Amino acid sequence: MNGSSALLEIKEVSLTFKNVAALSRVSCSVQKGSISSLIGPNGAGKTSMLNCISGRYTPTKGKISMDGRELSGVPAHKRTGFGLARTFQNIALFRGLSVLDNLMVGRHSRLNYGLLASIFYLGKARAEETRHRERVEDIIDFLNLSPYRHQIAGHLPYGVQKKVELGRALAAEPELLLLDEPMAGMNLEETEDMARSILDINEEWGVTVFLVEHDMGVVMDISDHVVVLDFGRVLASGTPEAIQNNPKVISAYLGDDDGLYKGR
Numbered sequence: 001m002n003g004s005s006a007l008l009e010i011k012e013v014s015l016t017f018k019n020v021a022a023l024s025r026v027s028c029s030v031q032k033g034s035i036s037s038l039i040g041p042n043g044a045g046k047t048s049m050l051n052c053i054s055g056r057y058t059p060t061k062g063k064i065s066m067d068g069r070e071l072s073g074v075p076a077h078k079r080t081g082f083g084l085a086r087t088f089q090n091i092a093l094f095r096g097l098s099v100l101d102n103l104m105v106g107r108h109s110r111l112n113y114g115l116l117a118s119i120f121y122l123g124k125a126r127a128e129e130t131r132h133r134e135r136v137e138d139i140i141d142f143l144n145l146s147p148y149r150h151q152i153a154g155h156l157p158y159g160v161q162k163k164v165e166l167g168r169a170l171a172a173e174p175e176l177l178l179l180d181e182p183m184a185g186m187n188l189e190e191t192e193d194m195a196r197s198i199l200d201i202n203e204e205w206g207v208t209v210f211l212v213e214h215d216m217g218v219v220m221d222i223s224d225h226v227v228v229l230d231f232g233r234v235l236a237s238g239t240p241e242a243i244q245n246n247p248k249v250i251s252a253y254l255g256d257d258d259g260l261y262k263g264r
């Protein structure tokens with residue numbers, strides 16, 4: 001982790017659905033260059049927070065800014081232009097496209113000739129496609145996806161699909177990568193592989209990472225900073241060590257089936 005400036009700043013964000021307060025005056029920040037995690041029991045508001053950051057949901061109150069620029073009013077599809085990319089809790093790939101084409105789709109915010117032209121190699125798009133393809137190939141190598149390059153995404157094992165989704169988010173060259181439960185449903189080997197990839201993306205590519213994750217072993221291993229939500233409020237934030245020893249956090253998790261120390 002380098003420096004101490006906030007890349008993402010969340011100020012007093014509230015989000016209400018009819019009678020449910022999913023988030024209540026949440027304030028926290030993600031430091032540039034860090035791996036930060038958002039944890040909390042089921043229903044605490046973690047995905048709602050990611051959705052507010054990525055623009056899927058509009059906060060009822062409060063402000064979110066990225067590198068000092070406020071995101072309010074910026075539609076989700078334009079937030080890649082602010083350096084944001086995300087993955088989803090349930091994999092959201094183009095299941096009928098190859099791994100390569102899924103990553104090219106992730107690059108569409110950087111293509112001048114448009115998504116369809118890039119996929120179908122039309123006219124001038126071909127030269128541009130070659131340039132972007134090189135970048136995509138770098139990502140494929142980096143994530144060890146080479147054996148799957150031309151395979152149809154929907155036919156791949158679950159853990160590989162999760163990595164393809166990570167690759168697609170990376171293809172947009174984000175400054176901040178939002179990951180919603182990257183380890184969910186993975187076996188131990190896949191989990192360790194994904195954790196290694198996240199560390200490498202952060203260390204070698206300098207991408208700041210903000211992740212929601214239930215696997216506490218991974219969270220405590222790879223995070224510089226942890227924010228704990230409970231009933232839509234910030235219960236605590238600090239280093240993994242401080243969080244693990246915080247009595248309020250321990251007691252919030254004791255009532256949760258997952259427990260704080262799920263172990264790996």
Ligand SMILES: Nc1ncnc2c1ncn2[C@@H]1O[C@H](COP(=O)(O)OP(=O)(O)OP(=O)(O)O)[C@@H](O)[C@H]1O
Pocket residue numbers: 017020021022040041042043044045046047048049
């Ligand atoms: N679209 C929605 N409409 C109505 N209520 C919602 C919606 N999205 C979330 N909620 C409610 O907001 C609260 C927070 O949900 P959220 O999914 O953000 O929690 P979470 O911490 O991500 O949970 P989990 O760990 O189970 O994924 C819950 O009470 C949930 O039912």
